[in-house]
Amino acid sequence: MITVFGEGRGFRVVWLLEEMGLPYRLRGVDLLAGVENDPEFLEINPAGFIPAIRDGAITMVESVAIMEYLLGRYGPTSLAPGAHDAAFPAYQQFLHLGEAGLAASLYFVSGARNIAPESERDNWSARQAMDVFSSRLQLVTHRLRFAPYLAGDVFTAADISVGYALEMARKNAGVVLGDVEQAFMARLRERGGYQRALEACHATRGWWIS
């Protein structure tokens, strides 16, 4: 049984597990309560960030790397086009852009906006992070003008990676998504896998739906 530690970007992992029909257990990690009070989790990830997984003797962090692990170990699946598939380059690019180009920047925008003291909310780094996010988002918008999903005609894990970042943008950073992104998100939210993941991730559901 695979254990997923923590929501946040762990939503990506749970969503993928639901799409793949793999059994898992979600073990909450309360970052706000202080991860130093959770020694069991610190044994899994001494750096104290989420998500992490445990699969037998294997422990991993980094949501996109975890997704690649699950797809590789428990695939093959249409959620990850093979290296010789025409969809592979776009798949690979957007799978990583979802974190490296979008969510990683948004994380600092969200921190400044929701957690920082009032006087530091609109600081230079937060504005730079928002600019980086907005520039990378143009690639997503451009792609979705020509294809329903980021790798092309078929839903893949790249859509999970970017879809999570767009939910984060909307809810944590007050980004108003354009028509193309909104239509994309509507397609994703219709999926049984997305709905089951949201059902399992209570904290995420409370945050996104509020």
Ligand SMILES: N[C@@H](CCC(=O)N[C@@H](CS)C(=O)NCC(=O)O)C(=O)O
């Ligand atoms: N690139 C990492 C980012 C992980 C990350 O920043 N997680 C946040 C919550 S979603 C966290 O644990 N923040 C607390 C910290 O970094 O100490 C991933 O994709 O898993």
